[in-house]
Amino acid sequence: MRKHLFYKLFTFGKIHFLFFVTGILLTCANFLEAQNVKQFQNRLKSFRFGCTAGFNFSDFYKTSPFNDPFNAVNTSGNDPYLFVDFGFMAGGLIIFQMKRRVDVTAELQYSQKGGSFNDNGFIHRLSLHYLDFQILPGIRFLDRFNVKAGASGSLLVFVKAMEGRVNVNTDKEPYSPNILNGIFSLGYTDYSGVFFEGRAEMGFSNINNTSYPGKDFFLGSLVWQLNIGYIF
Structure with a gap:
């Protein structure tokens, strides 16, 4: 029991x-x-999303004699005068907040870059349209200001070369399909999420496709950009 x-x-x-x-x-x-x-x-x-758009002034720089970069005839036989051209950009971004004042911004944007030259009073323009992927580590200071420096890879989407007002070439073959750029920016972000930014971009890669006839010289891009955006 x-x-x-x-x-x-x-x-x-x-x-x-x-x-x-x-x-x-x-x-x-x-x-x-x-x-x-x-x-x-x-x-x-830690992740914030946003959008941005703006305009830019772009130009070219060269490391060798300027030799018919736009498939146009240089009748003077001298280096033509280079000057800036007007373009635009628009895209989206993701910001990863690593620390209180340190973040990394990844951007995907569509941008127009180019330049012009004057050959004996005749204007030649080259407009190159790219899809840019940018990685920009940044530091915030004085609470609302930030400085960023990074790099971008650009994929060539569209080409438009003009002589005066006449479109003479849309062939992408004379130009490199992708280029690498260095970027420096200074910006201000408001408490509402609206931000303003100025950027300087320098191309480290040759815009020209050196295997194409007449393109066997280095031509780089210089871009100054002003944009406005919003962080959600």
């Missing part, structure tokens, strides 16, 4: 013990899940 009673108590105790252990495990699982959700939410707060 005592043995039977002891067996019942032991069995009853094991059941309670199993319920107790199960409860502990469920509590731990819920706690860990809550922690993971909280960590995920906190990490998600």
Whole structure:
């Protein structure tokens, strides 16, 4: 009888013990899940999304004699005068907040770059349209201001070469399909999320496709950009 009673108590105790252990495990699982959700939410707060648009002034620089860069005839036989051209840009961005004053911005934008030259009073223009992917580490100072420096890879999408007002070439083959650029920027972000930014961009890669006839010289891009955007 005592043995039977002891067996019942032991069995009853094991059941309670199993319920107790199960409860502990469920509590731990819920706690860990809550922690993971909280960590995920906190990490998600580190990312901010935005959009930007603006205009730029672009030019070219060369490291060798300027030799018919736009498939146009240089009748003077001398280096023609280079001057800036007007373009635009627009795109989206993601900002990852690493520390209180340090972040990294990734941007995908469509941009127009180019330049012009005057050959004996005759204007030649080259407009190159790119899809840019930019990575810009930045530091914030004085609370609202920021400075960024990074690089971008540009994929050539469209070409438009003009002589005066006449479109003479849309062939992409004479130009490199992708280029690498260095970027420096200074910006201000308002408490509302609106930001203003000025940028300087210098091409490190040759715009010309050197394997194409008449393009066997280095031609780089210089871009000065002013843009406005909004961070959601």
